Amino acid sequence: MPVLTTPSRAPMEGLERLMCGYQQGDDEAARELIRRVSPLLLRYFLVQAAGRRFAEDLVQETWMRIHKARPTYRTGEPVLPWIYAIARYTGLDYYRRTRRVEVREEQVEVLPERAAPATSGAAAAPDLEEMLAGLPASQKEVIVMLKVSGMSIEEVASATGSSAGSVKQKAHRAYEVLRAKLARGVMKA
Amino acid sequence: MNDDAMERMLAQAAENPNAAECDAAIARAEAALLKDLRPARRLASPMTLALLFLAVFAAVAFLFAARLGLGGIHALSAAQRANIFPLLLAAAGFAALGLTREMRPASGRHLGAAALAVCLAGFPLLFLANFRSLGMAHFVREGWPCLKAGVMVAIPAGLIAALILRRGFVLSWKMAGLAAGTFAGLTGLAMLELHCPNLNVLHIVVWHVAVVATSAAMGLATGWAADAIRRRAASKRLHS
Numbered sequence: 135m136p137v138l139t140t141p142s143r144a145p146m147e148g149l150e151r152l153m154c155g156y157q158q159g160d161d162e163a164a165r166e167l168i169r170r171v172s173p174l175l176l177r178y179f180l181v182q183a184a185g186r187r188f189a190e191d192l193v194q195e196t197w198m199r200i201h202k203a204r205p206t207y208r209t210g211e212p213v214l215p216w217i218y219a220i221a222r223y224t225g226l227d228y229y230r231r232t233r234r235v236e237v238r239e240e241q242v243e244v245l246p247e248r249a250a251p252a253t254s255g256a257a258a259a260p261d262l263e264e265m266l267a268g269l270p271a272s273q274k275e276v277i278v279m280l281k282v283s284g285m286s287i288e289e290v291a292s293a294t295g296s297s298a299g300s301v302k303q304k305a306h307r308a309y310e311v312l313r314a315k316l317a318r319g320v321m322k323a
Numbered sequence: 324m325n326d327d328a329m330e331r332m333l334a335q336a337a338e339n340p341n342a343a344e345c346d347a348a349i350a351r352a353e354a355a356l357l358k359d360l361r362p363a364r365r366l367a368s369p370m371t372l373a374l375l376f377l378a379v380f381a382a383v384a385f386l387f388a389a390r391l392g393l394g395g396i397h398a399l400s401a402a403q404r405a406n407i408f409p410l411l412l413a414a415a416g417f418a419a420l421g422l423t424r425e426m427r428p429a430s431g432r433h434l435g436a437a438a439l440a441v442c443l444a445g446f447p448l449l450f451l452a453n454f455r456s457l458g459m460a461h462f463v464r465e466g467w468p469c470l471k472a473g474v475m476v477a478i479p480a481g482l483i484a485a486l487i488l489r490r491g492f493v494l495s496w497k498m499a500g501l502a503a504g505t506f507a508g509l510t511g512l513a514m515l516e517l518h519c520p521n522l523n524v525l526h527i528v529v530w531h532v533a534v535v536a537t538s539a540a541m542g543l544a545t546g547w548a549a550d551a552i553r554r555r556a557a558s559k560r561l562h563s
Contacts, residue, residue, distance in 0.1 A: 156360075281334065
């Protein structure tokens, strides 16, 4: 089943060591952790609906919460599920609040411009946000955690507070939708 | 398009987002976090925390029961004591485990609702098996003080649980509130089993078990309010 294959873990190796260093007040470890995890968090928030406008702010807010929560990280446990669990609730807090505000806002005549796609060498690459557009938020987050961060099914289940079976089901459904979209030629292959 | 091609597409699309956006996010996080970085004191292990919650359960239930009178434990037979108190301790242990999970991100599924369901389904069955009906005389007049006393014991137990919860990092205060409310309700129930000498099964099933339900509802409502306040504060930070 293709859904179960995950990208190489190599770039994410050593995160546990960095997190322990960060917990102990090591500047260099914290800097390296921020450098390696921030792009993942940014990508996570970018693919969420209405995330682009505030994606960078949400990454910042997530780091503030991670900083506050760092005593609760346990040595030897995978870091990414712990970080994504915090990011997930940061996003939920934000979306719940803004959804209420946006309902009351008037519709704008000109839609805000999307930020330019990734720069050099990425012109022909498909855009992840475009690919995942239209999927429910729960399926998007599962695909991002599996495919962008290379987390295992069990780690995604731990980050989302659900069962491994539920994660597999969401990923499978997301793949079905993506396959159908590709078959209709909705996305640029 | 086959699955492999789609996997490749996803992998390609999953490359880093806009480099300028990434650099800006990294610079902001570094500026905020590294200026005054100090070692953080690690949270105690889940086992230690669970034992701490159980100690709170036992201490609060016993102290209040001792103050109000230990008529209940004297009225119970040895078999009833052997059936009820170990199960009360086991339920409190399950609720304590749920509380420790709320203190750490990514520590597993929420157990508050499951603990409440176990209590609301299990304890009536346990009491039905251990006591017999003595009629409905003075049902409300005798029951209401028990509910009030149980809830009055649950409130301090819930407050102590909340203080311990604050040592961790609670992601959902609503779920933590439900777990804390259930735990506190069990403390109230344990106090009533130690204190109340009324052995009428209807009285115990309705009024004693109602302490758990009432306390869980209070915990859920308090957690929901705490979440709303926190969300408002976070939203202000984001929009400022």
